[in-house]
Amino acid sequence: AQSVTQLGSHVSVSEGALVLLRCNYSSSVPPYLFWYVQYPNQGLQLLLKYTTGATLVKGINGFEAEFKKSETSFHLTKPSAHMSDAAEYFCAVSDWVDTGNQFYFGTGTSLTVIP
Amino acid sequence: NAGVTQTPKFQVLKTGQSMTLQCAQDMNHNSMYWYRQDPGMGLRLIYYSASEGTTDKGEVPNGYNVSRLNKREFSLRLESAAPSQTSVYFCASSEVATRDQPQHFGDGTRLSIL
Numbered sequence: 628a629q630s631v632t633q634l635g636s637h638v639s640v641s642e643g644a645l646v647l648l649r650c651n652y653s654s655s656v657p658p659y660l661f662w663y664v665q666y667p668n669q670g671l672q673l674l675l676k677y678t679t680g681a682t683l684v685k686g687i688n689g690f691e692a693e694f695k696k697s698e699t700s701f702h703l704t705k706p707s708a709h710m711s712d713a714a715e716y717f718c719a720v721s722d723w724v725d726t727g728n729q730f731y732f733g734t735g736t737s738l739t740v741i742p
Numbered sequence: 743n744a745g746v747t748q749t750p751k752f753q754v755l756k757t758g759q760s761m762t763l764q765c766a767q768d769m770n771h772n773s774m775y776w777y778r779q780d781p782g783m784g785l786r787l788i789y790y791s792a793s794e795g796t797t798d799k800g801e802v803p804n805g806y807n808v809s810r811l812n813k814r815e816f817s818l819r820l821e822s823a824a825p826s827q828t829s830v831y832f833c834a835s836s837e838v839a840t841r842d843q844p845q846h847f848g849d850g851t852r853l854s855i856l
């Protein structure tokens with residue numbers, strides 16, 4: 628089965644600073660990887676995904692992530708944090724099991740942006 | 743653009759009571775999912791329906807049942823609620839049940855069981 632590890636359950640950055648949220652995966656097949664963001668009292672919104680092709684993936688709100696097979700990583704970055712980026716971020720890997728696709732989520736990283 | 747709609751948004755139950763959580767999507771998606779979210783544990787899959795007429799267990803199915811009523815609707819039932827089922831429940835859908843398809847989430851149902 629696939630799995631995802633998010634290092635750091637809480638990350639704080641100053642407004643304007645680099646955002647780096649870490650995600651490492653375990654997969655027996657080429658992975659399909661996703662980042663989602665969750666704002667308070669809301670559902671998850673897709674930020675970006677990697678399936679095949681270019682290993683640097685650009686998403687919404689200025690976020691991007693790089694797939695590194697040798698490091699089994701898919702870290703999320705943003706060059707300059709904004710107050711509106713404060714949220715919970717989840718990394719996920721998808722897998723095919725018998726009858727359908729399943730997502731396996733990390734435990735999440737809560738991002739705080741300090742003014 | 744409604745997307746995935748969940749009802750109710752909040753609910754408080756007593757131990758032993760039953761309840762059905764409703765989910766409907768208007769994106770003509772084939773696959774639907776139910777997750778629970780608990781602090782420090784991320785999202786865990788309860789049940790999913792790859793297509794209309796099929797349902798399968800996920801990681802944590804015990805204590806729950808589901809019904810795929812039609813292509814749009816996928817309900818989750820707690821027959822005899824327990825305090826351990828206090829959680830936030832999310833419904834999601836995807837166009838098809840393939841690995842490259844993202845899932846689209848509703849805003850959740852916050853359920854407390856006393």
